[in-house]
Amino acid sequence: MASKVVHAIYNDDDILMQAVKQTRAERYHIEEVYTPFPVHGLDKIMGLEPTRLAITAFMYGLVGLSVAVTMMNFIMIEDWPQDIGGKPSFSYIENMPAFVPIMFELTVFFAAHLMVITFYMRSKLWPFKKAENPDIRTTDDHFLMAVDGGNHDLEKLSKFLYDTGALEISIVESEDDH
């Protein structure tokens, strides 16, 4: 069964923040908020969990560091320890200063790229992805809050949202499988 979602459109981020606060205080469930630009503090007011992207980046960095160390230890020390310009290739630690630039760069490379890819995957972004935009104006200068209709009285909910300063209210059928 398709459920109803109420879309409330605002044209000011301060009013939006206020509306989000009131809506949450009334225990309505906010499905999503669409904004044309990052609204500072919106995630806190919506009660979203902090991102763990930085933690993944740290771990990817460690992976990169391990890759660099393992690779150069195998190539330069174990597999073919040649004398190249008198550099001491007897053990990894003796020749380490020469490897540090690569260790550093691979750490950064892995941390940066894998974190970005993680971000794309977690936020479901890829080329040819169908845009999920309920209202074209939210990419320009309007803000849209989608509130789950649930078992609420939609009349009352619409009235409430209108009082929070919404310019337009519309009730849409949402597909269940979103």
Next chain:
Amino acid sequence: MDYKLPSKLKLFAIIFMVIGALGIAAGFLTAPSTTAEVKEMMASHGDGHGNDHTSESGHADVSHEVDSHNNKTDNSIDHGVVDVESHDSANAHDSEEAHLEHTLHQLQNRPWSALYVACFFFFMISLGVLAFYAVNWAAQAGWSPVLFRVMEAITAYLVPGGIIMFVLLALSGFHVNHLFVWADPEVVAHDVLIQGKSGWLNGTGLLIRAAIFLGGWILYRTYAVKFSRKDDDASDNTYYKKSFRISAAFLVFFIYTESMMSWDWIMSFDPHWFSTLFGWYVLAGMMVCGITTIALITIILKSQGYLEFVNDSHIHDLAKFMFGFSIFWTYLWFSQFMLIWYANIPEEVTYFITRIEDFKLPFFGMVAMNFLFPVLLLMNSDYKRVNWFVVLTGIVILAGHYIDIFVMVMPATVGTSWFIGIPEIGSVLFFFGLFVFVVFTALTKVPLLAKNNPFIKESKHFHY
């Protein structure tokens, strides 16, 4: 809000100064004055493991030691006085004498070097804070004006610290002690390399430059603090603008003088060696120590209820600077080390060979303290707001940078005879006591919150 110096703190600082002064005096009194005393000290030291040797083989041991010693580390003390290459028993006595002479100079240098390292360390903290203070003015930083009074108080140490530094430089530059080899006319007479540099490296020049550097820094400090206090009662932004202008001018002056200061006061301990990024390297260490000290003093004052307008975000920002400048310091440390290690040019690389062979633990230990520790502890955003975390990291960073200065100075002055004992700890305690006394006394002079600064409101509500 006015700060009142707790009488306990005053007593605490004075006790530190007294104990430190005793340690310094003990260092000077126990330093040997003749080679016979050195021999005695070495004999009593050797008792533990040398009992089963006959006197003959004991002799041979010493001459062998001299041999390897001269080959690897004798880079400065008595260059060219004696060159021992043979194991002949005929030469054994001469070389032993030369070795004792060498050790004597090192041991005589030790209390002076200990004093110099500690003096420079605390001076550089306050100089680093001064530079950071000027940067914050010139950048019109919106977060930091609530911390300006703390920074101004820390830079108050610039005057007494600078005067002691100047006296020490004068004593070394005119060869009252043997810290600078280039100041010893006998060494210079036999050393063509130093002769070539004597246009720069001479006592008079050293003092003239030191006077210019110290004079310029103290001049800026005096006027910056004066304007900042006058700004409290001003009805317009005249004094703010003046502060802004002199800060920008000071930063230009500072970057030149700081660089030359590092050549004069640190790099000239090894007059045969030079490095182009040395000034930056010293600057990075200076900035880390300065910012760490700001953070520590801010946390102390806040915990006593004096800085209610300072919030977590200010501490967070300071911790970020500690983190960033620690990495910057490591970057320069590594760049200097790796370039010299990689090319391995004999006249440059001796600097690191002495440090790695004779100072292995402090040399590599400080990288762990100054890099690994702050990087791992201050990487997490939440930890930067936890006061005891910042304090813990800050103490390790400050200790690590003391060792940094130690490793810059000691190999050239005391060489293999180094140790962190009574003279070193005494000197640190003395200057720590003096630093605490001067800084916290300066804090009582003026309200802890600047009033009329155009960014003060933003700074009070700073939130990250």
